[in-house]
Amino acid sequence: MNNNYDAIIIGFGKGGKTLAGAMERQGWKVAMIEQSDKMYGGTCINIACIPSKSLAYQSKYAAFMNPNSFEDQNAYYTQAISEKNELVSFLRSKNYHNLSDKEGITVFTGKASFISSHEIKVAMKEETVKLTAERIFINTGATPIVPNIQGIHASKYVYNSTTLMDLMELPKHLVIIGGGYIGLEFASMYANYGSDVTVLDGAEAFLKREDRDIAKEVLKTLEGKGIRYISGAQVQTVQDKKPDGTRVIYLRSGADQPETIEADAILLATGRKPNTEELNLAHAGVAVNEKGAIQVDEHLKTNIPHIWAIGDVKGGPQFTYVSLDDYRIIKDQLFGAGKRSTKDRVNIPYSVFIDPPLSRVGLSEDEAREQGYETKIAKMPVAASPRARLMKETQGVLKAVVDAKTDQILGCTLFCTESSEIINIVQIAMQTGQSYTFLRDQIFTHPTMSEVFNDLFGQME
Structure with missing residues (x-):
């Protein structure tokens, strides 16, 4: 196999997969690297936008069903999870074949790391290969932040936004650590399905990015669903019980004594960080900031002129449609007039x-x-x-x-x-x-x- 390419794209997300297709249409030879066969298509399709919005859509109907018991609620939830899985599986396969079936694109499933600024090592199940390219595009997304809380790694009841959506049983009591947008989406969704939901927010102000009158209206609506929201809550310990279930110990702002809440599932919704730690970026000389995000200019180039970064891995708004616009900026540099840049982005909804x-x-x-x-x-x-x-x-x-x-x-x-x-x-x-x-x-x-x-x-x- 000739492992020399016109371009290597690390990560099968929205911007990268769309760019790969555009390159192939221009006659380029492209290597697409994805570390997991469960992530063809990227974060949005597999573990974020599509599955979560599928469940959110189904949850609206759950709220109108007037079930007779928690068992009825659980049965509906289990059905919704199954339908979500079918949808994700269909889209994942479709995305894989959209690239792999093209003559000019080769998909490698394995973990990528830099050897040098033009060389990538891909550790696959059966073998490890070395790929080289004139241009490299990093599209590895972001990963959930795990806060430093005592007992959190030992607990078998702790989930992130990805793993919770794989849970086939509806939690009777869900505790969400984090009161940001992702945490509130899950709070609303699971309350609709019938879970008893508590949100522990370390911030003092609810939805601090929004005007206070808007935040007040949102909080009233969420509390109307039965969601318990606690601000200024610093979680200290997660402690599993015997024979089952867990408890969260937290201290409210200004309080002298900690409080305890019991749960059978805990969702960590404490933010996401750029997924760069295992790329060996130092071997390529690519600079990152203090949060691990790859530093780019307005044309999404790194400090290494032939290496670009796309999507969440470079920091900034973590939206699929921003990643798609990253593709447009890079495509314009490669095949267009080179006029598009991040400065063109205003009023992003x-x-x-x-x-x-x-x-x-x-x-x-x-x-x-x-x-x-x-x-x-x-x-x-x-x-x-x-x-x-x-x-x-x-x-x-x-x-x-x-x-x-x-x-x-x-x-x-x-x-x-x-x-x-x-x-x-x-x-x-x-x-x-x-x-x-x-x-x-x-x-x-x-x-x-x-x-x-x-x-x-x-x-x-």
Whole structure:
């Protein structure tokens, strides 16, 4: 086998796999390295967006089922897990063959590490091979952070966001350590399925990135599902019981004595870190920052000119659609005009898939004022939407922030059903420099959630 390639891509994630296909179409010979046969397609398809959103979608129906017992809830949950597994397996296979079936792409399943800036060692099950290439692209993603908590490694009831979704039995009591977006998504999901959920958040402020009125509305909705949220909770110990179950010992901010809560599953939702530790980046001379993220310029090049980094491994927003835009930037350098860069990224929207989803683009009210803008604010309850009424999903609130001097939209927060879809309408209006009146006067179909913009932005007058 000739192991010399035009490009080596380490990691089968969104940006890398899309780039591999583009290279192959240009006649390049490409090596794609993925360390696990369970990760073809990357994090999103296998262990993050797709499986978690599949379970979140199914959980909405669980909340309406009015089960007679926990056994009924567990049966529905087990079915949802099985359906999630089938979906992931289908997509994983599809992604594998999308690349492996192409003549110019060779997929290597094994652990990659640098020998030098042009050489990669791949340790596979049967053999270890050395690959060389003119250009190398690192797309290894991120991995969950395991906090330094006594007993956490010894416990058999501790899970991360990946392993919890493989659990076939619904936890009766789930304790989530971490109150960020991932933790809250799982809290909402498992509460819908019927778990008794407690969130232990080390932070003092709930959803500190959001305006306080929005955070208050989200917390009220989550608590309405029966979720217990405890702020300022510093977890000290995880201690398994006999014959089964576990307990979490934590100290509240300002308290003298620790408290104990029992559980039959613990989810660690304490963040993710770039997956770089085993790449031997020093052998290639690639620089990383203090958090282990690969340092890149605005064109995603590392300090080594022929090595790039794509996606979560370089730090920054951990979104699949950002990784896809990384592909566009690199593709433009290789085969285009080379004009695209990370500086082109403004107003990136995001959605937190709690129930209902929380979505935002641009600045919050607090952020706008901190940056010195004179603002106009519009706010309305979701219950004012006919679409939300007919769907019987009236929880939530909508909020828009506009520059009072220019009438430009500075930001919008939507805590409502279907917000993950309609937030993109606001983003497009902002990207194209539209006044808020563009959405206020737009003709939308009826009855839809998008027509809430007529009313929301109509309040600016």
